[in-house]
Amino acid sequence: xxxxxxxxxxLRLQEGESSSLNCSYTVSGLRGLFxxxxxxxxxxxxxxxxxxAGEEKEKERLKATLTKKESFxxxxxxxxxxxxxxxxxxxxxxxxxxxxxxxTQLTVLP
Amino acid sequence: NAGVMQNPRHLVRRRGQEARLRCSPMKGHSHxxxxxxxxxxxxxxxxxxxxxxxxxxxxxxxxRFSAEFPKEGPSILRIQQVVRGDSAAYFCASSHDWxxxxxxxxxxxTRLTVV
Numbered sequence: 001x002x003x004x005x006x007x008x009x010x011l012r013l014q015e016g017e018s019s020s021l022n023c024s025y026t027v028s029g030l031r032g033l034f035x036x037x038x039x040x041x042x043x044x045x046x047x048x049x050x051x052x053a054g055e056e057k058e059k060e061r062l063k064a065t066l067t068k069k070e071s072f073x074x075x076x077x078x079x080x081x082x083x084x085x086x087x088x089x090x091x092x093x094x095x096x097x098x099x100x101x102x103x104t105q106l107t108v109l110p
Numbered sequence: 111n112a113g114v115m116q117n118p119r120h121l122v123r124r125r126g127q128e129a130r131l132r133c134s135p136m137k138g139h140s141h142x143x144x145x146x147x148x149x150x151x152x153x154x155x156x157x158x159x160x161x162x163x164x165x166x167x168x169x170x171x172x173x174r175f176s177a178e179f180p181k182e183g184p185s186i187l188r189i190q191q192v193v194r195g196d197s198a199a200y201f202c203a204s205s206h207d208w209x210x211x212x213x214x215x216x217x218x219x220t221r222l223t224v225v
Contacts, residue, residue: 004152034213043114043201044153046213087153096166097143097155098214 002027002092006101013078013108021073021104023088033071034098035064036087044087047073078108114139114204114217115184122223129189129196131220135204142185143214144177147199159185192224 003026013019025033032051036044048057050066057064061082063074073086085105089098115134123129135142144156155169159179170177174192179185189196199221203214 036213036216041218043116043203043216043218046215049213089153096141096158097169098153099155100145100153102152 002090002095002099004088004090004099004101006086006088006104008104009102010105011107013075013106015079015108015110016077018074018076018078020075021086021088021106023071023073023101024069025071025088025090027090027092027099029093031091031093031095033066034089034091035062035071035073036089038085038087038103047086075106078106080108080110082106083108114202114215116200116202116217116220118220119218120221120223122225123192124225125193126191129192129222131187131189131200131202131222132184133187133202133204133217134184135202136215139204139206139215141205141207142179143203143205144185144187145201145203145216147201147219149198153201156187189222192222194224197222197224 005024007022032049034049035047038044048064053068055066061076065072085103087103089100091098117132142159145153147153157170157177158166162181174190176188199219201216201219203216205214
């Protein structure tokens with residue numbers, strides 16, 4: 001059974017204070033690892049898909065990296081508008097569905 | 111492009127009533143997925159459908175829950191005889207195909223409250 005564990009559960013940063021979110025996973029044959037952002041009362045918003053160890057993707061202040069056991073979402077010089085819950089999910093084998101972690105709730109203080 | 115449309119946004123039902131949640135996928139998307147998010151928990155997969163077919167319902171409770179995606183019209187998630195434990199946010203996602211570089215596009219969800 002696929003498992004995804006995200007840490008920390010909550011993170012408070014000062015504006016401009018860079019940090020990383022962790023996503024550890026156990027799957028039988030990774031097809032893709034997904035990062036989403038979710039704002040209160042809204043659906044998840046797609047950020048990245050990573051497919052193989054060593055892959056990196058960037059979008060504005062966000063950079064996602066992947067190893068064989070975990071993924072990191074690095075946030076460089078965050079702004080208050082980056083405050084949200086960040087979700088990690090995996091897709092494995094021939095399964096169509098995603099298995100999600102419980103998320104990291106990020107708060108960036110001005 | 112209106113994105114994935116879910117309605118209603120909020121739904122209140124008394125115990126024992128039926129709840130019908132609707133999802134219109136993005137234009138051009140033929141794959142629909144339903145997820146449930148319980149308070150303080152992560153998103154849990156329920157069912158995967160293509161037009162007129164249920165592909166994978168391994169995450170769907172065996173009783174009271176059903177889903178369909180007809181040839182015409184939105185996908186429907188139906189919950190019969192709702193109980194308090196069904197209170198949750200239900201999200202629909204769609205994709206062009208299942209192995210998409212663009213991920214799955216989620217709707218804004220339907221928040222079901224059972225009183």
